[in-house]
Amino acid sequence: MAGSMIRVAILGAGGLGKAAVRIIGMKKEMRLVAICDSSGFAYKKDGLSTKEILNLKYHVSVGDLSCGRRASDAIGEIINLSSKIDGVFVALPNLPNRFIPDVTRRFIDSNCPYVFTDALKRTGAVRLMFKLDKGLKKTKSVYITGCGATPGLLTAAAVIAAQSFIKVEDVNIRWGVGISNWEAYKATIREDIAHMPGYTVEKARRMSDGEVEKLLARTGGRLELHEMEHADDILLKRVGVVDSNNKVHVGGVMDTRSSKKPVSTTMTLTGITFEGKRSSHKFILGDETSMAANVIGPALGYLKRAIWLKERRLYGIFGSTEFMPMVVK
Amino acid sequence: MAGSMIRVAILGAGGLGKAAVRIIGMKKEMRLVAICDSSGFAYKKDGLSTKEILNLKYHVSVGDLSCGRRASDAIGEIINLSSKIDGVFVALPNLPNRFIPDVTRRFIDSNCPYVFTDALKRTGAVRLMFKLDKGLKKTKSVYITGCGATPGLLTAAAVIAAQSFIKVEDVNIRWGVGISNWEAYKATIREDIAHMPGYTVEKARRMSDGEVEKLLARTGGRLELHEMEHADDILLKRVGVVDSNNKVHVGGVMDTRSSKKPVSTTMTLTGITFEGKRSSHKFILGDETSMAANVIGPALGYLKRAIWLKERRLYGIFGSTEFMPMVVK
Numbered sequence: 256m257a258g259s260m261i262r263v264a265i266l267g268a269g270g271l272g273k274a275a276v277r278i279i280g281m282k283k284e285m286r287l288v289a290i291c292d293s294s295g296f297a298y299k300k301d302g303l304s305t306k307e308i309l310n311l312k313y314h315v316s317v318g319d320l321s322c323g324r325r326a327s328d329a330i331g332e333i334i335n336l337s338s339k340i341d342g343v344f345v346a347l348p349n350l351p352n353r354f355i356p357d358v359t360r361r362f363i364d365s366n367c368p369y370v371f372t373d374a375l376k377r378t379g380a381v382r383l384m385f386k387l388d389k390g391l392k393k394t395k396s397v398y399i400t401g402c403g404a405t406p407g408l409l410t411a412a413a414v415i416a417a418q419s420f421i422k423v424e425d426v427n428i429r430w431g432v433g434i435s436n437w438e439a440y441k442a443t444i445r446e447d448i449a450h451m452p453g454y455t456v457e458k459a460r461r462m463s464d465g466e467v468e469k470l471l472a473r474t475g476g477r478l479e480l481h482e483m484e485h486a487d488d489i490l491l492k493r494v495g496v497v498d499s500n501n502k503v504h505v506g507g508v509m510d511t512r513s514s515k516k517p518v519s520t521t522m523t524l525t526g527i528t529f530e531g532k533r534s535s536h537k538f539i540l541g542d543e544t545s546m547a548a549n550v551i552g553p554a555l556g557y558l559k560r561a562i563w564l565k566e567r568r569l570y571g572i573f574g575s576t577e578f579m580p581m582v583v584k
Numbered sequence: 585m586a587g588s589m590i591r592v593a594i595l596g597a598g599g600l601g602k603a604a605v606r607i608i609g610m611k612k613e614m615r616l617v618a619i620c621d622s623s624g625f626a627y628k629k630d631g632l633s634t635k636e637i638l639n640l641k642y643h644v645s646v647g648d649l650s651c652g653r654r655a656s657d658a659i660g661e662i663i664n665l666s667s668k669i670d671g672v673f674v675a676l677p678n679l680p681n682r683f684i685p686d687v688t689r690r691f692i693d694s695n696c697p698y699v700f701t702d703a704l705k706r707t708g709a710v711r712l713m714f715k716l717d718k719g720l721k722k723t724k725s726v727y728i729t730g731c732g733a734t735p736g737l738l739t740a741a742a743v744i745a746a747q748s749f750i751k752v753e754d755v756n757i758r759w760g761v762g763i764s765n766w767e768a769y770k771a772t773i774r775e776d777i778a779h780m781p782g783y784t785v786e787k788a789r790r791m792s793d794g795e796v797e798k799l800l801a802r803t804g805g806r807l808e809l810h811e812m813e814h815a816d817d818i819l820l821k822r823v824g825v826v827d828s829n830n831k832v833h834v835g836g837v838m839d840t841r842s843s844k845k846p847v848s849t850t851m852t853l854t855g856i857t858f859e860g861k862r863s864s865h866k867f868i869l870g871d872e873t874s875m876a877a878n879v880i881g882p883a884l885g886y887l888k889r890a891i892w893l894k895e896r897r898l899y900g901i902f903g904s905t906e907f908m909p910m911v912v913k
Contacts, residue, residue, distance in 0.1 A: 274858075277858060278750070278858045281750055281858055408744060408747055408748065411744050411908070412741060412744050412745075412867065414908055414909070414911070415737060415740045415741050415744065415867075415882075415908070415909070416741075416867075417911055418737055418878075418881040418882040418885045418909050418911075419737065419869065419870075419873045419877045419878045419881045419882075420873075420877070420881065421607070421610055494910065494911055495910075495911035495913055496911055528872070528873055528874065528877040529603075529606060529607045529610055529876075529877060529880075529881075530874060530876075530877065532872040532873065532874075532877075533872065534869075534870030534871065534872035534873045535870045536867070536868065536869050536870050536873070537866070537867070537868045537870075538741065538744075538745075538865070538866070538867050538868075539865065539866045539867075539868070540748070540863075540865050541748075541854075541863030541864045541865050541866075542863065543857070543861040543862065543863035544748045544749075544857055544861065544863045544865070545857065545859060545861075547858075547859075548748045548749070548857040548858060548859065548861075549747075549748050551858075552747040552748045552749065552858075553744075553747040553748075556747045567896070567898065569896065576908070577908065578907070578908055579740070579743055579744070579905070579906065579907055579908045580743070580744070580747050581823070581824075582743070582746055582747075582823055582824035582825055584824055
């Protein structure tokens with residue numbers, strides 16, 4: 256890989272997928288060669304046009320790009336490109352929990368080696384992902400899961416922070432996100448709604464845009480969430496930072512009416528040192544960094560690490576707490 | 585390694601070495617089997633007594649322990665124990681720059697596989713360490729260098745923080761250390777003095793304890809340092825976080841009269857996001873965590889990672905910015 260171009264495919268062309276298109280367009284080491292959404296796909300060996308994709312209207316499929324094609328099974332079309340892709344960023348909707356694991360299983364069933372990262376959030380979904388280890392190993396594939404902001408950036412910072420302590424008592428992640436155009440992040444917003452009291456994953460997924468608008472009108476455009484089911488818990492338990500899922504707490508405030516963050520996103524890890532002192536390390540994200548910057552940056556950094564792992568024949572599924580993301584130039 | 589006991593040797597029995605003894609004594613996964621200082625060594629297969637080592641007076645050699653022996657070449661004695669040791673924590677004085685590289689070369693010359701971490705600080709010393717890559721690979725050894733607090737804990741946090749940005753403009757590390765008994769950290773204090781205007785590594789090393797006392801009396805017990813020659817610069821450049829050593833700044837305040845930190849240790853990484861926004865992520869260490877907790881914790885976490893690398897035949901020398909430290913239970 257050293258010095259060579261990483262050919263990337265993105266599954267999904269919503270808010271996160273499009274942000275990934277834009278960031279990859281700024282990277283010397285990466286080239287976007289394929290993208291798909293629910294009704295089409297596009298592939299170009301020499302790289303897709305960033306500008307053309309970003310100019311697509313929300314409701315228009317990437318299948319309508321100049322080198323795209325409408326397809327009833329767009330993911331199947333990407334799977335067929337195996338040898339032409341070095342890494343896949345899975346930017347599909349996180350709902351339902353089975354969706355991304357099922358898509359991954361389709362890749363495994365193709366028997367081709369693949370490298371993936373995702374920005375999965377829910378504990379239930381990540382738990383399903385870890386069950387794919389055997390299949391991924393069999394096809395000499397590498398998958399790093401939970402590579403967004405939380406889990407991802409903040410969870411990795413928790414692993415670093417844990418080093419100072421003999422025992423970690425609590426990991427508290429509180430995020431603030433401000434977006435001025437929620438329609439660009441329809442799936443993300445529904446995922447957040449699903450964490451609210453009285454809502455379920457299924458109920459949130461079925462809400463019409465009008466119903467989401469109505470809910471946001473009632474809350475002044477803000478969604479405040481506590482004790483979210485986020486996979487930071489199992490990812491930190493997996494590497495021994497905490498001995499129980501209950502010691503990890505994720506919550507946050509989403510403002511859908513302003514791109515200014517309502518609170519600073521902060522990871523606070525509290526533990527006991529070998530001298531018996533209780534203390535907290537904090538990792539605080541700059542307010543000017545957007546959700547897209549904090550999710551896609553790490554996801555691509557982990558994608559480079561996942562390719563590194565594959566080159567060393569270290570196959571299977573890993574969490575974002577297990578490896579350092581690499582810097583993509 | 586999974587589930588098995590890691591047999592550790594510590595080179596050096598000063599302030600950091602003794603803190604490592606104490607922390608290893610609290611770990612289920614690690615057993616301290618060997619230690620040495622300039623005039624002796626001790627080895628015990630079933631584990632040395634933490635209590636006995638910690639009860640040694642400052643000027644007494646570990647050679648005087650019940651299972652110790654005075655030796656003119658104590659490091660040579662440890663080298664002879666090759667097959668009985670899984671990992672070596674190098675807690676020798678960082679001065680002069682050649683010292684730890686030369687010791688490592690002796691291990692390489694023994695032709696035995698070894699696994700090491702250190703808490704080296706100076707850029708010049710770490711630069712010499714990276715020249716040992718070929719020799720370490722030849723002997724199927726792994727060495728992770730710069731695994732203390734800075735470089736180490738804070739530098740690794742900078743790699744995580746960098747993920748949100750397209751370009752990193754500045755990494756600023758400002759540490760605060762409070763120690764009430766500077767005599768327990770004689771080498772560390774001299775290293776800090778060597779960074780002060782008008783001092784050199786050689787001059788600081790040659791200072792008598794009385795001269796150090798006199799200097800501290802003049803400054804009210806405080807040492808304030810700017811633009812320290814710390815290897816955070818080359819370790820971050822090596823992984824592409826910065827494109828120039830000049831973008832990394834390390835400074836701090838050491839109070840030798842109080843264990844309370846004079847300032848909170850903070851790593852601030854400033855960069856530009858893909859949207860063109862300038863922002864800063866911060867990693868702030870809790871004031872109640874001591875230098876020993878923030879140096880030894882990471883050094884042992886990286887030692888477990890180094891053993892992981894050796895098990896996967898990934899030999900050679902690496903920086904603390906290249907891998908996630910592991911959690912040692």
